[in-house]
Amino acid sequence: MDGDAHDITAQMRSIGAAARDAAAALACAGAEARRGALEAAADAIEARAPEILAANAQDMAAAEARGLTAAMLDRLRLDEARLRGVAEGVRAVAAQSDPVGEVIADWTRPNGLRIRRVRQPIGVIGVIYESRPNVTADAAALCLKSGNAAILRGGSESFHSSGALLDCVAEGLRVAGLPEACVQRAPTTDRAAVGAMLGEMTEFIDVVVPRGGRSLVERVQREARVPVFAHLEGICHVYLDAAADREKALRVTLNAKTRRTGVCGAAECLLIDGAAPGLGAEVLDALIDAGVEVRGCAATRALAPRAKTAAADDYGREFLDMIIAARVVDGVEGAIAHIRRYGSSHTEAILTEDDAAAARFFERLDSAILMRNASTQFADGGEFGMGAEIGIATGKLHARGPVGAEQLTTFRYLVEGDGLVRP
Amino acid sequence: MDGDAHDITAQMRSIGAAARDAAAALACAGAEARRGALEAAADAIEARAPEILAANAQDMAAAEARGLTAAMLDRLRLDEARLRGVAEGVRAVAAQSDPVGEVIADWTRPNGLRIRRVRQPIGVIGVIYESRPNVTADAAALCLKSGNAAILRGGSESFHSSGALLDCVAEGLRVAGLPEACVQRAPTTDRAAVGAMLGEMTEFIDVVVPRGGRSLVERVQREARVPVFAHLEGICHVYLDAAADREKALRVTLNAKTRRTGVCGAAECLLIDGAAPGLGAEVLDALIDAGVEVRGCAATRALAPRAKTAAADDYGREFLDMIIAARVVDGVEGAIAHIRRYGSSHTEAILTEDDAAAARFFERLDSAILMRNASTQFADGGEFGMGAEIGIATGKLHARGPVGAEQLTTFRYLVEGDGLVRP
Known part of the structure; x- marks a missing residue:
């Protein structure tokens, strides 16, 4: 590992530690705080449209200079209408029913032991994606809605646009009194940041969600030491x-x-x-x-x-x-x-x-x-009636098909007795 | 990789390919065939008690010669009563309600699109465990009940006992007309077989379930290239x-x-x-x-x-x-x-x-x-009323808490329209 990669790993691990702490706070924050953060983030996206569009123009100029295809440029481009769409998407997630704390099952055994299976956040979710800046807002919104901290690593092409959108998410978190570390991103587009997320942060990241083409997904599957919600191509x-x-x-x-x-x-x-x-x-x-x-x-x-x-x-x-x-x-x-x-x-x-x-x-x-x-x-x-999604999972474990806020949760068993002992 | 490890990897991959094919057949076999296989396996365990106990005596003699502790010897020991318990355990799993094909959710969208979420087997499950021979029968029963093929790798101490129990499972599969490759085991207790299951069989094994002490679980978490249902110690x-x-x-x-x-x-x-x-x-x-x-x-x-x-x-x-x-x-x-x-x-x-x-x-x-x-x-x-389990999962993804037959399944969406197109 050269010096730079080493530095990036250290930086990413410090982001991971902050995410882990933020996740613990977020898991106990009420549904209202999380909803409020998302609504305030949506407001900020609309209020700060000029600065987001300026950041996007910077990305577009660099992308054009690098000779990206028309299709790629189109995916990267934001305009006022698209930005309103991004803000509306965040508001739609905010308005969804809250999955955290939902009692999935509740039964009492003949001996009186009451068992409830209760939905809870997973913890820290790493999202690795390509150039669409709107994924930044969508992924942040779905992770927050489900009570998870997020570490985002988007494509280099949308670095400035994503940063401007993340500033809005940070503002939403501040307004709601939640730690800004609930949503962070890699400080660099160096590929070493991806390597760190996949292999050097197992104690900080609970699951990685890759969104992108075959080469990204293949790299993730090859290198990941953390669980992955597989998103293969849609063939x-x-x-x-x-x-x-x-x-x-x-x-x-x-x-x-x-x-x-x-x-x-x-x-x-x-x-x-x-x-x-x-x-x-x-x-x-x-x-x-x-x-x-x-x-x-x-x-x-x-x-x-x-x-x-x-x-x-x-x-x-x-x-x-x-x-x-x-x-x-x-x-x-x-x-x-x-x-x-x-x-x-x-x-x-x-x-x-x-x-x-x-x-x-x-x-x-x-x-x-x-x-x-x-x-x-x-x-x-x-279309399935499940709300916004971070993608269609093609793996078999945990999340399959559309991955929305509910699929970004896990559960635990809460068990109550009255001094019950096992014979 | 030395020559032996290379050979073992090749053998394990060929076991994996057979398991993948068997899993496809098993997923379509009816609940009756799977139940019948388990009942016939339980009958065989009782009918073949003398030969299983003889195999166990062979394991016990070797273990005593190696100076295993009394607690370890006790875990390894089978007698007629314990063997009846093993057979009864297999029958209890057979008698459980069948999870495969269960409709978990069923809804119709305003446009008429009907969506069902239907439980299905995961595919091929690798189970890596230590010396208790009864885990061989329990794991095979739970995997079969849930429609999954299994590749087992037990501890070297119970190699002969496990083999004799697996012969009974194979007889059950034959009686029910199911492929014997539905339940296989590593042909050797060489640790290279564990390495192959964790890293060289990603296209054949869908998930690995480790059962054992800290050193085993740590190795699995360090090396696994396949998803793992974590079973940490119960502290x-x-x-x-x-x-x-x-x-x-x-x-x-x-x-x-x-x-x-x-x-x-x-x-x-x-x-x-x-x-x-x-x-x-x-x-x-x-x-x-x-x-x-x-x-x-x-x-x-x-x-x-x-x-x-x-x-x-x-x-x-x-x-x-x-x-x-x-x-x-x-x-x-x-x-x-x-x-x-x-x-x-x-x-x-x-x-x-x-x-x-x-x-x-x-x-x-x-x-x-x-x-x-x-x-x-x-x-x-x-005690939770969930039937037999392969262990208590301490990870956050897919299976948590007691892992029974239902937790060894996944689902898919079956969607029906009447020529519906998306506007």
């Missing part, structure tokens, strides 16, 4: 069964691919039942007519001559663009085999009127979200 | 508040320490409110009269002259014996501070009639189990 599949309804199939497939291509719930691969060539051709044509580039196997191209040839690595690829991989498969079993091989355990949909095929699809796949006759773009905490 | 505290009821205090403290000293819910440290010297002296005397060695601070010894002097490392120590550390503290805040420093997040009890003190104790501590006026020895899945 979402739509399987068009021979028993699909034509209208639903066209509507849902187009929506799953084209409504928004940059979200993790966007469909990236269409699997077509070989027993439904006519419907398959229609759906492929509709996608191509809508401007989608279809990359298919030979059988796909026989159905839709305008389709391009899929490369081997187009299967299991997250395009986040107007591109879809396509493959003709042998019924629902073929679809299941393909998804088990290429999927990322995020969201898959079957289009069918056949209850047995749908049941098989639901039974044999273990993605976090399985859908029937509905667009994969519904894979979203808000 | 359970009893806090005697000034507002405690005398009778309850005497009864509960004695039970918490002496009912069974070798269980993780046994009390290891008594904290005495400095404002209750009379009651403190009475409880200390009762413990000493019952044969408990009290190791206390100077203030403790002033209350009970027969107490010995505690060494610094007697606080935060799991004695698992007729020994208890004791300390006089400054009220409930002093108790909380001591427990936050020395506890293992397992189970702590407060003895008090004062609701405010109890509320403070429950609010400020985040151990998996907090008790009021009840013995810490109730920290047990059966």
Whole structure:
């Protein structure tokens, strides 16, 4: 470890120790204090819009000079409308019902022992993400709502924008009388800060939530010595069964691919039942007519001559663009085999009127979200009625699917007797 | 890595691949098949008692030759009565309600989207444990009940006993038509097998459950590249508040320490409110009269002259014996501070009639189990009404407190629409 990395580790550990203390205070602060902090932070984001936008302009200028793509610049850009959206998002989280202290279960044993299972914060959550500045506010809001301290490490591109937003969160915490260390960030965008969060702060960080592309997630999974709420890519599949309804199939497939291509719930691969060539051709044509580039196997191209040839690595690829991989498969079993091989355990949909095929699809796949006759773009905490989310977890432990404030909690057992002893 | 370790890793990975396939089959097998496998395994344990006891005699002879302590020999020993207990334990797990497929939540959004949260197996569970042979049967039963494949790695002392018990589990699986690879074990007691489970099988093992002493748990936490359900030692505290009821205090403290000293819910440290010297002296005397060695601070010894002097490392120590550390503290805040420093997040009890003190104790501590006026020895899945357990998890994620079949499951979302698309 060179001198700089050593310094960064020491700085990060001191942030971790402060977060641990802040988490203990936060866990005992009332719901009103946490709600108040978020409302005051939202007010501050609106009041300080000029300074946040100036910080964002600084980030944008640097990003343009570095030649970032138009899509990346768009993700980085804030304007007044987007900033109002960020503030409204924080207010929406503030308005959600408070998960901390909720009694999940309450039972009394025959001997009189009363047992309650009560929701509590996890502690300290590390969030490692890429360039969108709004993630800074969203992640801070969800962690605070759930009573957790947060240590954020965002991408270097949004360093100034994130800092300005965090100043607003700090103001909210001050207004509510909560420690500012409830939400901190890495003081540098050096990658050593990520290394410290993953490997050198196990006594300070309870769980790390990575949000970003494949290389970030792979690094986190490789290096993490702390638990991780896995967020793999959304390699979402739509399987068009021979028993699909034509209208639903066209509507849902187009929506799953084209409504928004940059979200993790966007469909990236269409699997077509070989027993439904006519419907398959229609759906492929509709996608191509809508401007989608279809990359298919030979059988796909026989159905839709305008389709391009899929490369081997187009299967299991997250395009986040107007591109879809396509493959003709042998019924629902073929679809299941393909998804088990290429999927990322995020969201898959079957289009069918056949209850047995749908049941098989639901039974044999273990993605976090399985859908029937509905667009994969519904894979979203808000659409599930669960409120804002920090992402869709694809791991199997603790949090799965949309990770909102409730999923950022754990529980403990509170047990009461009247001098009871165990025989 | 030397040649042997390399071979062991390769063998373990091949076990892992077989477990992954078996888990896929098991997840779709019905509840009846899993229950049938467990019942047949229990029958086999009874039918094959002579050969299991012969295997155990082989282990016992080797252990005696190696000079194991009497307590360790006792943990290793099987006899006909204990073996009947093992078989009955497996039957009790078989008889529990089946967690797989349980609909945890079911709601319909205003747009008609129906969302169900359905319980499913986690996949493949690695269990690393020490010498008790009964853990082999218990762990296999809980994993199978919850639809998970298991890879077991027990202590070398019980290698033959465990093997004979696993043969019975394999027979149960055969009878039920399930793959024998649903429950496998490391083919060797070489420590390289543990290393492989922790670091070289991330694609095959979903979670590792360590059961054992501090050195095992520390190794697992240091090396694991897979999620771990932490099982730290049970450094359970009893806090005697000034507002405690005398009778309850005497009864509960004695039970918490002496009912069974070798269980993780046994009390290891008594904290005495400095404002209750009379009651403190009475409880200390009762413990000493019952044969408990009290190791206390100077203030403790002033209350009970027969107490010995505690060494610094007697606080935060799991004695698992007729020994208890004791300390006089400054009220409930002093108790909380001591427990936050020395506890293992397992189970702590407060003895008090004062609701405010109890509320403070429950609010400020985040151990998996907090008790009021009840013995810490109730920290047990059966006593909680949750059935058999693989241990008391002290981590914060996924499983906390007693880990039974239900805690060995995860869930997925099954979503149904009628051609719904997202606006």
